[in-house]
Amino acid sequence: MTRDELKEHILKKYDGLLTPLETGVFDLMFEVKPANLTNVARMLRDDEQLKFDFLNNIAGVDTGEQFEVVYSLSSISNNLRLDFKLVLPYDEAVVDSVKDIWTAADWHEREIWELYGIDVNNHDNLKRFLLPDDWDQGYPMRKDWDAPDFVRMPEL
């Protein structure tokens, strides 16, 4: 299946659930409503023609106006790749866990929870992962984060 065929397949079969975005340069990029996340994830994994059985990565993004959570998927058996993202306003920064769909999501979700403060529903092991255990300085990957010994790069 080529990139265009994949896009067509998804638009036909999952109309309304995945909205294509133009930002995907290498892989296709879609937007998914946070409420549909687990549904979409399960369907992408179980669809015989796609079989997205491998979660490469979950990335948090703070754009300065909102949070985004980007999921990148691979299908090993069909040699396909696809990204989709959720857009979360600052005051509703919460996603559902996809840990029981892809086990790999466990650590990634702990990471976005710890570094961005994006809450994860239904995650049974949400505890500190990368930061020191006694960290109490908030969420360091947020754009507005600051700490006493944090030095911003001066404008050149």
Next chain:
Amino acid sequence: MGLIKKVPVYAEHVPGGGFVATQLESVLSHAQACSMWYLLFATACCAIELMCTGASRYDFDRLGMIFRPTPRQADLIIAAGTITKKMAPRLRRLYDQMAEPRYVIAMGGCTIRGGPFYYDSYAVEKGIDHIVPVDIYIPGCPPRPESLLEGCLHLQKKIKSQKLADWHEK
């Protein structure tokens, strides 16, 4: 070490004792300077240069420097690489486990003041002298093996010039 520290104090009251004390001092410090066993504490890219210095081309062994995997047998920590805030307590703990007299070399910009991670980093400790006392700073990113060797020679000089009575004062 307490007994050795007392020797020069008592020896000075004996005729010719000053000579003995000086000789003892120089023998001990020579032995110490020529067998600096260092703890392997290589946390990032500077470690590559440390390994290169240890390998046959630069040959650390000829200075009597052999790496030890445990702090109990080491006289020296060569902190080669970025120290994150999470790593800092471990470095302190290893330092505390070493027997005195003990020395620290800060190798590379990261250990001196955070190096390339000084700006915009929430995770990197800005200088290991916040954690342990440092004897020799070797700047560079990474320092070449020649710089590391020179740093070690300076440390040898420092060890040879110190008095027995200073041993505990660090």
